[in-house]
Amino acid sequence: MGHTYTPGLTVTPRTVVSKKRILPLPGTVLVEVGRTVSSATVVARAELPGKVHVVNMVNQLGILPEDLPDYMIKREGDSIEKAEVLAETKPLIKWFKTEVRSPIAGVVETISTATGQVILREPPCPVELFAYLDGKVVEVLPGQGVRVETTCAFIQGIFGIGGETWGEVAMAASSPEEELTESLLAPHHTGKIVVGGAFVGTEALARARAVGVKGVVVGGMHDKDLRVLLGYDLGVAITGTEHVGFTLILTEGFGRIPMARKTFELLRTLNGRKACVSGATQIRAGVIRPEIIVPLAAGEAIEEVEVGKAGQSREGVKVGDSVRVIREPFFGRIGQVAGMPSDLTMIPTESHVRVMEIQFPDGSRAVVPRANIEVLEG
Amino acid sequence: MTAEPGRSLTTIVATDCGSTTTKAILIEKIGEEYRQTYRGEAPTTVEAPFEDVTRGVLNAIAEIEELSGRRILEGEKIITPSGAGGDPKVGVDIYISTSSAGGGLQMMVAGVVQSMTAESAQRCALGAGAIVMDVLASNDGRQPHEKVERIRTLRPDMILLSGGTDGGTVTHVVEMAEYIAAAEPRPRLGMSYNLPLIYAGNKEARERVVEILGKKTALTVTENLRPVLEKENLGPARTKIHDLFLEHVMAQAPGYKKLISWAGAPIMPTPAAVGLIMETIARKQGINLIGVDIGGATTDVFSIFQGVFNRTVSANLGMSYSISNVVAEATLDGIMRWVPFSIEEQDLRNRIKNKMIRPTTVPQTLDELQIEQAIAREALRLALIHHKSLATGLKGVQQERSISDVFDQKGSGETLVDMRQLNLIVGSGGILSHAPRRVQSLLMMVDAYEPLGFTDLAVDSIFMMPHLGVLSTVDEKAATDVFIRDCLIHLGTCVAPTGQGVWGERCADYAITFPGGHNCEKGTLAFGDLRLFPLAVGEEATVSMTPARSVDVGAGRGVSMEQRVRGGVVGLVLDGRGRPLQFPRKAEERVRALKQWHAALNAYPSSA
Secondary structure, three states, X not given: OOOOOOOEEEEEEEEEEEEEEEOOOOOEEOOOXXXXXXXXXXXXXXXXXXXXEEEEXXXXXXXXXXXXXXXXXXXXXXXXXXXXXXXXXXXXOHHHOOEEEOOOOEEEEEEOOOOOEEEEEOOOEEEEEEOOOOEEEEEEEOOOEEEEEEEEEXXXXXXXXXXXXXXXXXXXXXOOOOEEOHHHOOHHHOOEEEEXXXXXXXXXXXXXHHHOOXXXXXXXXXXXXXXXXXXXXXXXXXXXXXXXXXXXXXXXXXXXXXXXHHHHHHHHHOOOOEEEEEOOOEOOOOOXXXXXXXXXXXXXXXXXXXXXXXXXXXXXXXXXXXXXXXXXXXXXXXXXXXXOOOOOXXXXXXXXXXXXXXXXXXXXXXXEEHHHEEXXXX | OEOOOXXXXXXXXXXXXXXXXXXXXXXXXXXXXXXXXXXXXXXXXXXXXXXXXHHHHHHHHHHHHHHHOOEOEEOOEEOOOOOHHHOOOEOOOEEEEEEOHHHOXXXXXXXXXXXXXXXXXXXXXXXXXXXXXXXEXXXXXXXHHHHHHHHHHHOOOEEEEOOOOOOOOOHXXXXXXXXXXXXXXXXXXXXXXXXXXEEOOOHHHHHHHHHHHOOOOEEEEOOOOOOEOOEOOOHHHHHHHHHHHHHHHHHHOOOHHHHHHHOOOOOEEHHHHHHHHHHHHHHHHOOXXXXXXXXXXXXXXXXXXXXXXXXXXXXXXXXXXXXXXXXXXXXXXXXXXXOOOOOOHHHHHHHHHHHHHOOOOOOOOHHHHHHHHHHHHHHHHHHHHHHHHHOEOOOOOOOOOOHHHHHOOXXXXXXXXXXXXXXXXXXXXXXXXXXXXXXXXXXXXXXXXXXXXXXXXXXXXOOOHXXXXXXXXXXXXXXXXXXXXXXXXXXXXXXXXXXXXXXXXXXXXXXXXXXXXXXXEXXXXXXXXEEEEOOOOOOEEEEEEEEOOOOEOXXXXXXXXXXXXXXXXXXXXXXXXXXXXXXXXXXXXXXXXXXXXXXXXXXXXXXX
């Protein structure tokens, strides 16, 4: 016990990622265990019940709800075409007849003698579930979906917007400090996952949309530019369903922050390869972070980047570990753990917290609460 | 797991399985008193890779074992009763728990008239500890297909359907049942079972509702929660919610079947347990109180006024996960009015978003701390406004009026939260419970709630109210003993006259007689003043206030008032800043005033 949990984002050239792909409602699984799939493979399908239309029949016919069945031409379960007669009155003089026609094509679901309403339903709408990853089906959950596994390079971002997509990694920035500007985005980036450096602004994001990129990966951005992009102020950290034209992933946070060199270098080695990305972020129980997954061939290892400790469990922070400070006054700076005093230490707010001493590349040192650092994993 | 019936409890272990942390406490009978003696915590293990809530519970209890030297676990079992095998340091008499893991209990409620049965259903679900995802009503302004679409996309844990008074019209409530049936709602967790639905509406419509929903949902029928317009009957539906929470919702969550089998009392949703202990305390002490729990994602507000309990959840007002939403709702100016320095807007917005995406970080500098506490004030203030709007008398009730009411006409549905009648504010949640100086917690609550007259303030020391709530269902004495002695940290009393005036002019004269009666402090409180007098925990003083003509301290404008007040770790605060609270208009004057107030209460280190 007493183990300190230190949040960290995974950046690794090789690991195994397993994803549960689940339908929103029960349906049919179309693949079997062992099957090799690619991102666009449809692994399961379901039928979303059609839209419902409510017709207040008794008002239109001028009758009592309990008498409704006598006036209905169609019965529960009957198929109907648009404008087909659903019910009619039977006056002595035909000229006074009132008809109620269906506003949709579909089926009659219920005829209520309590409310006098008839509920019509449009035909079901098929929903297809993609594999998202290039990999292998390792488990089938009957009627629900599958689990797909892949060996890959894996990078987690800190925040993103937009859903799952895939495309080729294209390095637009030449260093982690460089801003992704409008001029760095060109027509050949169409359909690609474009990687910038420290920052992206409103103009460059507009250009990315115009060019038709699939994704943008960058160190940071200003909150005000996010508001412009979304058209509203994001209040709660739950994303993934936005439609801004592409998926956006921040690797460091809000502000102008150079991308961690390790992340940038790994992405550089992956330039030109297919990446599956998702901007979905959820920060509470069951944390979801945005991700960049580059599937690897069997036995393949990414060159030029040291292979990380994939698959091993994290054992807390140690002296010598690379960490990033994630809160003011040293926000965004990367350094090495130089000391870990075990006693509680008073910080300028007068809170007594556990701290660590960090040495930055310029040789300066700072004392930072342990809660305010992130281990650079890999 | 529990000791044999009839045997008095001497050792109790209780856990609260929260979204991120499982907190365990040990309560022991020492002499004739129950005291909370040890605590332990561990990460909650509902999510992958563990997917078994009991792992976190065992880890948290193991920490208590280490600290207390008491052996509570035998493998993966809790040893009961205490003293097993003749060793007094072995075992506990009962294990109890609350849970809000996995997002707590999420409900959708429906009624016929939005301000009547739908609102009663909402109060019922909130009181049972649920987060209400949406309130549907026949007259909510949505088209039928929009309602159906909404029900389908929500995926709640449970639905509560009410509507109609007994013997009243059945049409509208049947209509709502038809919409629910057409939506074919699916539960949030799992695909293999039907969604639990409670029908608590017009009894004349039961048969129809069963016909429509019986096969499509796991339907439970209970007493009408609004049998007549003049009366709410929330108890039976609330009990059903708790039953179904255990039987259906919890049973789907990983490890809960085992947890339920260990517990000596039904596992309660965390907010329901907090509400229960507050209700118990208000009843036992005969006071009106407001309790608040400000978390990362939500702010819960509880109130008991004249014995009527209400709870609300402001789902998107929190200090981390939904911190940006607080700023969006309060506006940046609303936040900045509490900050005693200026900061560039872009920088502030980026900092707030960075807190949202990295919620576990803590302020390292004073300015960061003051920004967070400014945001907390607005979250608390907005959550209370929300609470007041729902904690009301019944709407749509005909009121008898006499001639004297002509000059004081009040509609039905007035809020029950009357700050003049409020005796105690209890704060809970990290930002209040763990503020570096206790006076900061007091000031945050006073600024946000603007209490009127004489009000006690306290904070929950280590968030043990959920544990005590569930304990109160088993042993009320044990729960109240611990609540009074170990749970609450009394901050002190705030005396705040109602009225406004020119800063520097007389607001009220005061005379404070300290314990023993030998020491008396007299003076004049001016508008804009904030004063602190030391008055320790357990001490009482007599405060006599003589207000200016336009000012009210609780007995009427210009009328003097004397009252005994209770001390605390902060002391006695006289607040002459006016009610409603007055701020200087100019930014630099506002900053100066904030600094003065902070200095008067010694709220921050002097460098601030």
